[in-house]
Amino acid sequence: MTTVTMDPRVLTELDHRRIHLLLASKDRRKTDPLGELLDAAEVLDARAVPADVVTMYSQVRVEQCDMGAKRKLVVCYPEDADPSAGFVSVLSPVGTALLGRRCGDIVQWTTPSGPPERIRIVEILFQPEASGDYTL
Numbered sequence: 001m002t003t004v005t006m007d008p009r010v011l012t013e014l015d016h017r018r019i020h021l022l023l024a025s026k027d028r029r030k031t032d033p034l035g036e037l038l039d040a041a042e043v044l045d046a047r048a049v050p051a052d053v054v055t056m057y058s059q060v061r062v063e064q065c066d067m068g069a070k071r072k073l074v075v076c077y078p079e080d081a082d083p084s085a086g087f088v089s090v091l092s093p094v095g096t097a098l099l100g101r102r103c104g105d106i107v108q109w110t111t112p113s114g115p116p117e118r119i120r121i122v123e124i125l126f127q128p129e130a131s132g133d134y135t136l
Contacts (some may be wrong), residue, residue: 008040009040010043011055015055015099019034037100047129051129052102052104052124053100054101054121057075060103060121060125063119063122065106072086075099093117102121103122104120104121
């Protein structure tokens with residue numbers, strides 16, 4: 001049996017601030033899963049975020065738990081989203097589910113059509129903070 005990781009998530013101070021402003025501008029409710037993430041996350045200076053954490057604009061390889069299919073995803077802001085190219089908005093269920101998680105974690109979210117989806121983070125291909133970019 002596989003379990004979904006529920007440990008506190010890690011966000012950079014900059015990501016936390018930008019997402020807070022994004023939610024305020026979109027008039028999203030505090031009960032929104034992303035709002036709940038902001039409230040519960042461990043917020044760190046970008047230089048202190050471990051390299052195995054999914055931050056904004058991290059490129060991750062994920063594997064579907066039920067079929068084993070792998071794909072690359074990038075968690076981004078809505079204006080850069082292009083789901084067909086693997087750029088998923090942080091406002092989307094999968095973007096919210098991935099943000100702040102670690103390599104090896106299994107994440108779950110509910111799709112608009114209802115059934116839950118589960119993926120495992122197989123690899124962090126690129127994390128801006130790990131490459132020295134603290135402002136992306």
